[in-house]
Amino acid sequence: DSGVTQTPKHLITATGQRVTLRCSPRSGDLSVYWYQQSLDQGLQFLIHYYNGEERAKGNILERFSAQQFPDLHSELNLSSLELGDSALYFCASSASGTSSYEQYFGPGTRLTVT
């Protein structure tokens, strides 16, 4: 158990809908990262928050947004869902925002868009 929790574990929804994925980092970790894992794209970095502020964006669609709250939990919002958004979404946390600190991954949320 990495100490990172993600809810829900599974999510099935229809095209055009909006969903929210939630992540609670390890106790004391200030950084939260979101990654998408799909068969065709592999593991892709989406976005990084550090202590409530956005630090970096990766291959994140405009339909997707995220935020980190004062209690350091984070939410990833996916809207106008398409079939291609079906994937595993991982959250990871780290003690710091710098590269040398390892990232601890949560168990993921499997999103299925029908």
Next chain:
Amino acid sequence: AQSVTQLGSHVSVSEGALVLLRCNYSSSVPPYLFWYVQYPNQGLQLLLKYTTGATLVKGINGFEAEFKKSETSFHLTKPSAHMSDAAEYFCAVSDGNTGTASKLTFGTGTRLQVTL
């Protein structure tokens, strides 16, 4: 831009045999390198990391990796495979410059199969 290449999407070894999973990186700055393992229906677990210092890095479950700058490689090895090692393994790189965005760039993964 940083990238990693994992040679071999599938590797099969016999139980007790040497495990060698290959990873080559490309980075314009000194890289930080990581190996993660993913068991079915689970998240990624860190096996080991290289940041600075000793180039031979020991990790969990008997795995180790050696950073070779001249070969831009960070191959993962284990002297004797166990059935429980069957999983998918990912090599990842991040920018070694402190203070910059620390996203991980992953390779495509290598699925390790261990046979009796």
